[in-house]
Amino acid sequence: MIESIRLNFKDTLALSIHKCKNVRELKQIHSLVITSPNLSPNEHCFLISRLLFFLCAVNESPDGLQYADKIFRRIAVPSLFAYNAMIRANSTKIKDPFSRESLILYKEMLCNNLTPDTITFPFVLKECAKRVDSLMGRSIHAHAVKFGYEGNAYVQNALISLYSECGILVDARRVFDGMSNRDVVSWNSMIVGYLRGGELDVALDLFKEMNERKDIITWNSMITGFVQGGRPKEALRFFQEMQFSSNDREMVRPDKITVASVLSACASLGACDHGRWLHSYLKRSQMECDMVIGTALVDMYGKCGCVERAFEIFNGMPKRDILAWTAMISAYALHGHANEAFKLFENMEAVGVRPNSVTFVGLLSACAHSGLVEKGRWCFDMMRSVYGIEPQVQHYACMVDILARAGQFVEAEDLIRGMPMEPDVFVWGALLGGCQLHGNVNLGEKIAQNLICLEPQNHAFYINLCDVYAKAGRFDDLKKIRALMKDKEIRKSVPGCSMIEVDGIVHEFSVKGPPEVPMMEAIRSVLMVLSDEMKRETNTNIFIP
Template sequence: MSVKYVRRTTNFNRFSIPKPLQNHESFTQTQTIANQVKRCSTLKELECIYATMIKTNANQDCFLINQFITSCTTMFHCTDYAILSLTQMKEPNVFVYNALIKGFVHCAHPLKALQFYMLMLRANVFPTSYTFSSLIKACTLLLGISFGKAVHGHIWKYGFDAHVFVQTALIDFYSNLNKISESRRVFDEMPERDVFSWTTMVSAYVRDGYLCSATRLFDEMPEKNIATWNTMIDGYARLGNVGAAELLFNEMPAKDIISWTTMITCYSQNKQFREALYVFNDMKTNGFSPDEVTISSVISACAHLGALDLGKEIHLYLMQNGFNLDVYIGSALIDMYAKCGSLDRSLSVFFKLQEKNLFCWNSIIEGLAVHGFANEALAMFDRMETEKINPNGVTFISILSACTHAGLVKEGLRRFQSMTRKYSISPELEHYGCMVDLLSKSGLLGDALELIRNMKFQPNAVIWGALLGGCKLHRNLEIADIAVKELMVLEPNNSGYYTLLLNMYAEVNRWTEVTKIRVAMKELGIEKRCPGSSWIEMERKIYQFAASDQSHPASEEIYLLLAELDRQMKLAGYRPQLGSIL
């Protein structure tokens, strides 16, 4: 037994772990800790793992600390633990510093990113290309041209002046600070460019409004990717050049979801809502599924067209495909249902939203105001204040409009004054327009005229037009004449104002003035504008029509129905007022 015991002891003492196996076990342990760090769902868990790392001396492992700092900053926006972990290291390498600098940028602490870059240099740790990409973003957040130029100098110093990725970041930095000539200089000095560099320079021109330069560079590009085409389409859309955007869109060799969404948004922003819906249908036909941005644009188009059935379909699509009903889609749905006349659905969407921002509150207040529920709109405004949501200028346009619809003069004046006194919101032309409309419709034409004359802004045609509308309602020819004279200067070719004044004189049989206005219109060459038009949705199609329009296939049936309605109205004793028809 003693021999056996000796053998066992001897074998045990001589046993040693081969180096490759040691490295394998160390690698396995490192990966285990790294995976634990990545899987952390709370900051407390991450703190416990770091405590374990200190016990096992793993807090000196640069790879693990890199992972730890990344988790601290990107997952939990906590920079304190990240700084602590670096300061407790004996020899942190450049990757650890890079993670911390990037983390500061992600957590919106750009100045700290630059400070730790300086500490890194003092520790004789030299930067990499990833260091500079984060530093350039930090300078962009600071809007600091001097910081950016200093970093640019270090890029030259450390030999990254030919690095494509770093130079591309510099192009973007300078363009963000409206230094387009510096962007172009960096671009021209690049010894090598990739398609991303070209696209960034094109995007810089578009962002700063130099679309001609962007177009020339776009034409010179040796290779274009989808992002380049999308950038140009977006540039033309911003300038309202729908034709050029449409041409590029049709010429694209390949499209992605951003391409389709950009074109839909282009049409919507330029009030071509039917075209936006056509492109949306084409997108689905081509096998592309819409995302949240696409859906928001399409819902907005439905709202402007009054396409309730299509709006309902899109809402159903959202629910069936698991879309998150966030504040952007939520506010778009609220607005769409309200504008399409379905206030109940609008309120239903509003109250079902788990999170509501100012856009949601503004949409529902406007919806209530437009439908004539002034007291409910005011109550919703008070509820919004209770929820600690501060109103903006758009909110007050809806509130003042609600007061106008209900004739709530005192309430309107009180809310108008509270803008500056309580919320420090300076009234804009639109707010004055609402107040002039409120006072004018209530018969306080003298007060409305005084408000216009005491404005800090030069009144526009909308404000004088609101006053003129009140004059028509209350038959005040004296102030109407003042309003029309101002409108003749602002919009000399608008026949509507002349016609309105002409009708007012005709109503009181002042035919001499009627003749004078007609002669003046003839001498100035003012003709009646093209008639207004309306839209109607039938079987998921949008039809546009004007008065006496017979272009619709069912126009004969429509006019027969109108004739029957006219007959029934006459039987009911209705007689139209013809005083304003010459």
């Protein structure tokens, strides 16, 4: 009878631990465990271990892990289960992403003659990946081989993530190729590794070879990777393919990450129709429009030229962080609305949101586009004196652009000479642009020639110098530069192209070739009509007395 009561009490506590949702409830159960006289030593150890596991899993309270650590340190001889719970909790905590606690626990576990298992290694490797510590990661890899877990799928997936995070894609691929049973996590980890490493085409090949069902992580990785890799049109194509794909007979539905990434692609392409459709999809699907999505919408509408719509979205956001404010300020700056940008900046200061370095890039850009020299000087000085933000090279480039557009070349040169870092091509390019605008041939020639000496194969500098000579009417010098480019076989490394959205379809026009034939035929017919009208207009003007 007593044994039955004790068994029921133990099971009741175990069930209560399993149902707990916060640290406060777990603490109450802990007090029952340590004060109960009806528990045997083995039952007590079992309940403490279960308590420790669930306490580590609860992320609601910031003191949850600290409380778990206190319990763990009071265990005379911690079990492998207890060590794994603590290693897992420490490797996944967000507050201190560079903590070494998981590695310290792993070392303690080995010193206590406990053999790690398939739960231990993935989380220790995750700690190494988080710290981008390839040296320690290789040591843990060696331990996995030593203890016979190198062929475990969970360990192999963790190794792929580790080597990918550390940029060692050769080793990541070696682990991947050596796997006998790959799951969707294996494919996703390898694809993400290539995307992060900038090897988009290799990632695409792997994506096409993928035998497993593609999940939302797969599609999000491809969409986000190609947007960040400067290939937004292909990212849109992935999104369209995703809508017709399925996973275990269920449609793969977009989530917030998908929407934010696709909106970014629309912003890069100026694909406003796509962006509007996605905005309406958000409403239809009743997906929460949080700060991330709201900011992405503001950025998309702003870059597509719908500034008023961007402000409507911004104004309707219940909460706005610095990213949202900066996106709206940048939208105003992009379209030359400097007064609106600075008014918004004042409102941002009034509500206590502190600007960052990107905010000031937007404000300085607004000054450059609107010719506000004094406002630009004030803004450039304020970022350091009021907010303690040291100007970076992009801020200097904006300030040089402001001065050069206004013809203030002496001040612009002084600013460049006083830069704490080496001026880059954008800084010199801003000054060169002012020289072209105002016909400052001598300074423009000197800058362009210096840039050509720095990067003799960069076609842009030769073109800029040609523009300077053309502006000054020095066509003989222009011909010499053209001849020099021909002799050195200097061409554009990336062919120029432009894109336009028509009826929701983004069309690309490039010097390397025409777009699809049906569209090109329609364009040629329109050009022929325009050409005939221009000829008639010219002939008519000739015979006017």
